[in-house]
Amino acid sequence: MTREIGTHLKTFTQNLGADIIGFCELPDELVNANLHYAVSLGVKLSDAILQTIESAPSFAYFQHYRAANALLDQIAFRVAREIEKAGYAAFPVAASQSLGKNDPYRGVIPHKTAAVLAGLGFVGKSGLFLSTEHGSKVRLATVLTNLPLQSELPVIENGCGDCTLCKNACPAGAIFGEKPLTNGERNFDPEKCSKYMKEKFQHIGRGSVCGVCIKVCPKNKLR
Ligand code: SF4
Numbered sequence: 668m669t670r671e672i673g674t675h676l677k678t679f680t681q682n683l684g685a686d687i688i689g690f691c692e693l694p695d696e697l698v699n700a701n702l703h704y705a706v707s708l709g710v711k712l713s714d715a716i717l718q719t720i721e722s723a724p725s726f727a728y729f730q731h732y733r734a735a736n737a738l739l740d741q742i743a744f745r746v747a748r749e750i751e752k753a754g755y756a757a758f759p760v761a762a763s764q765s766l767g768k769n770d771p772y773r774g775v776i777p778h779k780t781a782a783v784l785a786g787l788g789f790v791g792k793s794g795l796f797l798s799t800e801h802g803s804k805v806r807l808a809t810v811l812t813n814l815p816l817q818s819e820l821p822v823i824e825n826g827c828g829d830c831t832l833c834k835n836a837c838p839a840g841a842i843f844g845e846k847p848l849t850n851g852e853r854n855f856d857p858e859k860c861s862k863y864m865k866e867k868f869q870h871i872g873r874g875s876v877c878g879v880c881i882k883v884c885p886k887n888k889l890r
């Protein structure tokens with residue numbers, strides 16, 4: 668039964684516009700509201716839009732980033748409703764989320780951790796999630812649930828090798844250039860990243876990031 672719902676959710680999610688989808692069981696420290704499983708989903712960003720980023724963010728990227736978040740939020744919302752219709756609980760977690768002023772750089776769950784546990788890719792030295800198919804040209808959302816959906820893919824090791832291009836290119840000095848730490852600490856500084864956008868590029872828009880680390884990553888093979 669669970670397998671059938673999982674197959675249905677995959678098709679349903681892809682028909683709504685998701686490019687990647689996977690399932691995982693969550694470790695105890697990531698369980699919220701007694702929901703032990705997660706649907707991880709992502710949409711690919713436009714290569715042509717990413718090409719507009721040079722050494723700084725662009726208006727086109729800012730607007731595209733927000734559109735991707737809006738699409739993800741809609742998909743997560745509708746996937747959660749579909750899970751509820753099947754008789755289970757579901758909690759859609761928005762693509763861009765924050766726990767508020769006291770902890771502005773954390774959300775209900777790190778989307779990239781759910782995506783890694785679902786076997787969809789790995790976290791790069793940039794601190795970004797790199798999907799197997801699309802590199803870091805993806806935005807993510809998560810649906811927490813008590814529907815017992817298991818991962819169908821093994822967890823993938825970090826594949827950055829000796830590359831440090833994102834660290835070298837980051838204009839905010841926010842990337843440490845290290846592989847993700849096993850204790851769950853971040854390998855980049857989200858405050859430096861966010862402040863760079865807010866302080867230097869208010870005229871483009873707030874609540875976004877500059878995108879240079881995506882543009883330079885050789886795993887992305889921009890077309
Ligand atoms: S979005 Fe820009 S400032 Fe933030 S980590 Fe990437 S390159 Fe650095």
Ligand code: SF4
Pocket residue numbers: 791792793794826827830831832833834883884885886
């Ligand atoms: S630019 Fe290089 S080090 Fe950074 S995430 Fe991409 S492959 Fe990894």
